[in-house]
Amino acid sequence: MKNTKGLLALLFTLVLVLAGCVNTKSDVDKAADKSDSKTEQGDVVIELLGMSSSEADMNIVRDQLIKNGFEVKLNIQPDYGSFTAQKDAGNYDLALSSWTTVTGNPDYAVRALFKSDGDNSIMSDKKIDELIERASTETPEEYTKTYKEFEELLVLEKAYIAPLYNSFKAQGVNKEVxxxxxxxxxxxxxxxxxxxxxxxxxxxxxxxxxxxxxxxxxxxxxxxxxxxxxxxxxxxxxxxxxxxxxxxxxxxxxxxxxxxxxxxxxxxxxxxxxxxxxxxxxxxxxxxxxxxxxxxxxxxxxxxxxxxxxxxxxxxxxxxxxxxxxxxxxxxxxxxxxxxxxxxxxxxxxxxxxxxxxxxxxxxxxxxxxxxxxxxxxxxxxxxxxxxxxxxxxxxxxxxxxxxxxxxxxxxxxxxxxxxxxxxxxxxxxxxxxxxxxxxxxxxxxxxxxxxxxxxxxxxxxxxxxxxxxxxxxxxxxxxxxxxxxxxxxxxxxxxxxxxHIFNGVPETKYDLVENDSKLSLQKNDSNAVSYLLFNTKDREVAKSESLRKAVLYSINQEEILNYYQGNKKKAVSTVSPLVETGNELKADTDKVKEYLNEFKQGK
Incomplete structure (x- = not known):
């Protein structure tokens, strides 16, 4: 019995190593030494910045990019402060970001993030600005068309962001207290x-x-x-x-x-x-x-x-x-x-x-x-x-x-x-x-x-x-x-x-632990929270090349992400997805990835 257990453990370890699902500290350090967008072998290097609390998402994105021919360098920061410092310093190609529209209106979902003078914006696009301003003056019956056009331009045409998912909102409550x-x-x-x-x-x-x-x-x-x-x-x-x-x-x-x-x-x-x-x-x-x-x-x-x-x-x-x-x-x-x-x-x-x-x-x-x-x-x-x-x-x-x-x-x-x-x-x-x-x-x-x-x-x-x-x-x-x-x-x-007494933000993969605890109650609701990849728009190849951004965009497979979270996420295209039914959808497409990567390598 002991020998059988040892053999199973060895095989399990071998599977993990071959699958490439775990990045050790030395792996990250080696990747950090590479600052060019292309390796000597011609692979395209993408630096992904995020916090340790989002490491599962980073690993999913990394694996999807690797499958599509990228080499990925992970820049994992322990907290929000160090993440922000790295982001402000421009040490990323992609930053794992999230936004919750806490005011419940679509203008808030876009203005600060994507308008040229927005508080949290690092991009400038006159057409994007025009669409944001136009939608802000319109009624809900009118602005759906405008936000659809905005979303198509922001994501599908320009690839300023790559959406991951729309989250549910959940909190655990100690109902005995x-x-x-x-x-x-x-x-x-x-x-x-x-x-x-x-x-x-x-x-x-x-x-x-x-x-x-x-x-x-x-x-x-x-x-x-x-x-x-x-x-x-x-x-x-x-x-x-x-x-x-x-x-x-x-x-x-x-x-x-x-x-x-x-x-x-x-x-x-x-x-x-x-x-x-x-x-x-x-x-x-x-x-x-x-x-x-x-x-x-x-x-x-x-x-x-x-x-x-x-x-x-x-x-x-x-x-x-x-x-x-x-x-x-x-x-x-x-x-x-x-x-x-x-x-x-x-x-x-x-x-x-x-x-x-x-x-x-x-x-x-x-x-x-x-x-x-x-x-x-x-x-x-x-x-x-x-x-x-x-x-x-x-x-x-x-x-x-x-x-x-x-x-x-x-x-x-x-x-x-x-x-x-x-x-x-x-x-x-x-x-x-x-x-x-x-x-x-x-x-x-x-x-x-x-x-x-x-x-x-x-x-x-x-x-x-x-x-x-x-x-x-x-x-x-x-x-x-x-x-x-x-x-x-x-x-x-x-x-x-x-x-x-309250944990606001129970992860989707942990719902069952709360639901099965007799002392606790799990409260769930839809939310306006969207997670996405923000491209660096300064001093990196992804800032210069729309083709490179689109190659990353079409590498993202939201179906795989939803499966990982056991269906406890929703698809999203942009930060307005939970607020406006635009009809847009992002679909992973390996052929498009190859096409856009070739364009990037050819300098287009």
Whole structure:
């Protein structure tokens, strides 16, 4: 028996070696020594950049490229920070990327990524820009054709990206600790903490809700300075917005800073009736305190003006989401609300008054004078440059979170043009909330929670005591801890062991482990998350050669990827695939690969 087992082990090892499915460190190091696009034998070398958490996808792509005649060099980075550093340095031909349209609208799925001046774009194509702008002014009935043309150009004609798949969204919940009915899983927006409650409600003030996220280094706690997985959920729960998204991507005022909102006839003017029961929270001795400063229209105007101004802060990463706003103002003339709503015979005033306890008797410009019980309100009006109904989706994004004008201006005293990262400390710098000598928490949170402190292991939040107190929107649990666990298997283990209560992002290959655990519940939903390969558009052969990009594109076999994930992925063509039915499809084609590789080798 022992000899049989040994023989089987030897044969299994031999199969693995012959299959070439495992890259050792020495293999990667040898590949890293090759910087040319072609080897001496004439093979085309492709450098694939990704994180260790996505190594399975990298291996699948590598094997598909190798089958089609490429030599692949893997550049595997341990975390998001080092991945970004390698990407910024241009050390890749293909970067394994992903994008989730957290606002539920197709413009968000394309503008920041592919428009020439987009926050996350490394490409420039005038025709792509024109299509993005055209679609942004169109209704859903009109823009399907435009997004189809955009997708054909972006992927099938120019091969600026190579799509891999559209993911489902899944999270595991410890149903013995949490009331699973209070835990939301929205298609787009980040998980909302304020609704979550314990099964034993007596623990609300004594026990923490324990969450998880993979990235420990936070881009910025200033909502306009980051748009990535390190801060989207955190800032979503720290800053209130003018509107929110439902779990199926409808724009609503529920749980937001506005009691109601309305669109005037012409789709250029948007009105928001503000509530008066939210104060900013601050941190004193690592505890959340009520500052006594109300969140009001003045802060909205300040926040959104800086959101749309690319020069309001150094390293502004979200301005292109808000550039459609031409003017943000406080309405003081009550008669202005008598204009008709878009598509209705009723007035904007009637729409804003719908369901509120007291009608609008007076409009005030000073937030301290607002008193909803007396019918004294603040109204903010946003005017867009062109008709643009999708602006509401952007106002639901974390980057449209409302900050304190007084607090931010007191912190950001530097000159933007001469900002020095070594000496200037901006509002939201993660170092100010990190335990140690640099700790000096100056955050002012308008949302249901505020970050009190963090370290390499976790971030600790506390409930804003002045966030809609006494309403259904008041946060249920006082303390929230976010553990930094980068590895999905480790996070799943922590969930099963009771160390965390929710794991948002259960891998498709691990669904059965959650479903078969009696303590846990698996929540699943469609998502707007798309994974794709982003081509380097600078200083590499893939930047110069459309033929080379197309050879890579048609090497990608999505059927094989879906099989690996046991059918728990969907096909995609671009980042708009989950949002718009374009009818486009990418099909692997070895003949096309050979054709385009030959063209590349011939210098075409």
């Amino acid at each position: 949490l009331n699973e009915e209070t835990v939301r899983l929205a298609k787009s927006r980040a998980i909302a903490w304020e609704t979550i409650d314990f099964t034993d409600t007596s623990k609300r003030n004594s026990e923490p809700l324990v969450m998880q996220q993979g990235i420990a280094s936070l881009t910025s706690l200033d909502p306009i300075k980051g748009n990535d997985g390190s801060i989207n959920t955190l800032n979503t729960n720290m800053y209130v917005r003018l509107v929110n998204l439902t779990d199926d991507d409808k724009v609503v005022s529920d749980g937001s800073l506005s009691l109601n909102h309305a669109i005037a006839d012409g789709n250029k003017d948007y009105y928001f009736l503000l509530r008066d029961d939210i104060n900013f929270a601050a941190v004193t001795d690592k505890k959340a305190v009520d500052t006594g400063e109300r969140v009001g229209a003045e802060d909205v105007v300040f926040s959104l003006n800086r959101a749309k101004d690319s020069k309001s802060v150094p390293d502004h990463r979200t301005y292109s989401l808000h550039e459609s706003m031409e003017n943000i103002e406080i309405v003081t003339d009550l008669s202005e609300l008598d204009v008709k709503q878009s598509g209705s015979e009723t007035s904007v005033k009637e729409a804003l008054e719908n369901g509120v306890d007291s009608g609008i008797n007076e409009l005030v410009s000073n937030k301290t004078e607002a008193d909803a019980t007396a019918g004294k309100y603040q109204v903010v009006k946003i005017t867009t440059t062109n008709p643009f109904p999708q602006v509401l989706n952007y106002l639901a994004h974390q980057s449209a979170g409302i900050v304190s004008q007084k607090q931010v201006e007191s912190i950001n005293t530097y000159e933007v043009d001469s900002f020095d990262v070594k000496t200037d400390i901006p509002y939201g710098d993660q170092n100010t909330v990190t335990e140690g000598s640099s700790y000096n928490n100056t955050l002012y949170a308008s949302g249901p929670y505020i970050l009190t402190y963090k370290n390499d292991y976790e971030a600790v939040f506390m409930k804003n005591p002045a966030y809609m107190p006494g309403t259904e929107n008041e946060a249920k649990i006082t303390n929230v801890t976010v553990r930094f666990i980068a590895d999905a298997d480790s996070a799943l283990s922590a969930l099963r062991n009771g160390e965390i």
